Amino acid sequence: MTDSRDTTASNDDMDPRFENLAGYVLGALENDNERDLVEALIESDSEAHAEFSALAEAADMLAMAVPPVAPPAHLKTAIMEMAGKESDPTPVRSTAEIAPVPSPTPLWPAILRSGFATSAVAAVLVIVVAGVLGYQNNQLGNEIESLRAELTAESAVVSSIQNELLATVSESENKVASMKTEMETMETEFGDTTEMVVHQEEMVSELAIVNAALQQALADQSWLNYVAMREEYQVASWLKSTQPNPAKTVVDASGLIAIRYVGNEAVFQAHGLAQPQPSYAYTLWLLGNGAPQPVAQFEVSEIGAATVPFLLPAPFQLYSSVAVTQERVDGVGNDPTGTMVLSADTN
């Protein structure tokens, strides 16, 4: 009799190594990894192997205890046919097929024992072999001829393709050369256009300068009007350029001097002057009353204009002329030495 009490707790003395053996036997492990571990344990550990054998026999009994059920007859036929397909092609006779069968008397030894027969057989063999070889040789010859014809045809096709490729390459080269020429023409035209644009830009720039100078002249005219209205100043001298303007792109330089009726205050105004040389500035001289007298040194604006107030050292009518020269900024001498750009008589 077996003990029907569940003694799990009291009998829980299982070797931890064997904890999955029963699960393995009952097919209750989780995955292949667990099964591999158990199989490795069974192979390497004799105690585990003994435990496994004991448990496996119990599982064996579970299977054996299931009442047998005859499978359908066609199942065995299917299994045997499948086994036959996978086995050696030599058929295996069943027990029912096994019956004593007398061995047939062999004929070849008797025939071979006869010399005539041997010669005849040899002759037949030679003829057959020669025939076979001749047939095979003829077949090979035909195949070679066929291959040659195919090769010739293929060569013609290849040659045709080569010609087409050469023609295509030549046509492409011509197109490339034509495109190069067109590009060069376009580059030339583009260069010309660029030059024209630059020239036009320069003209615009010069016109802008002229425009500015004209604007300044208008401003000067306005100033003169102002002076006239105030009646406190009168234009005492008009100065003109002493240097021709070969470019004729700007108005000629000019200037004037206005003096006050009362006192010694005066104003010099100029426009159209070019920028002086580096380290030089324009200097206004009063001449003809003893030694030349520099009364003002001045710079000009970007458009060559300047308005310079100054004090007369003596009454203006005592001087015979006025002039504007370029002198060094670090020191003006007793006489004008630089290039004279404007001058006028005082009368």
Next chain:
Amino acid sequence: MDEVYRLNDEGLEDLELLAKIGGQDREALSTLYDRYGRRVFALAVRILNDPVGSEEVTQDVFMSVWRRGATYTREKGKFTTWLFSIAHNRTIDELRKRRRDRSRQNDDIEDHYDLKSSDISPADAAVAQSEYAKILAAMEDLPVEQKTVVELSYFKGLTQTEIAEKTGQPLGTVKTRMRLALKKLRKALSAEMGAQV
């Protein structure tokens, strides 16, 4: 006069048949099938409750024997243990596959015993009934917890973890109960069935 006679394979032991199978002897496979085909088929039907699926499983099992028979050695245990291990594993694989697919549902374990076995001879049926009665008796003697884990694992194809979840038992307890149940079954049955197994 040369005459060839062959022994009837029915008189050979299992291991001798396996040796012949290793030599691609289909007659030996035929004999082995006649000897164990009904039990393998019955086990598959018992677990799958599907005769058609059980035919496929039985075919796979014997084709496996045909291919792997030469690799069997005594060190692997009794031949029947090896054979039923192959059959059980193949059947459980099929059962789990079906469970995953959820295409078919199996009935409770008790329903499987209603399957007809009309092709069984009266003698076989008597023997089977006797063996079945003994195993049932041995199973009935098991504590209900141990019987449950055996039924759920061997016949229902549940894993240890699934049984633990289903029964609410700790995994370690499930493992211990499996081991104790098998040991008790072996002890109870080996004395009575050992000669027949």
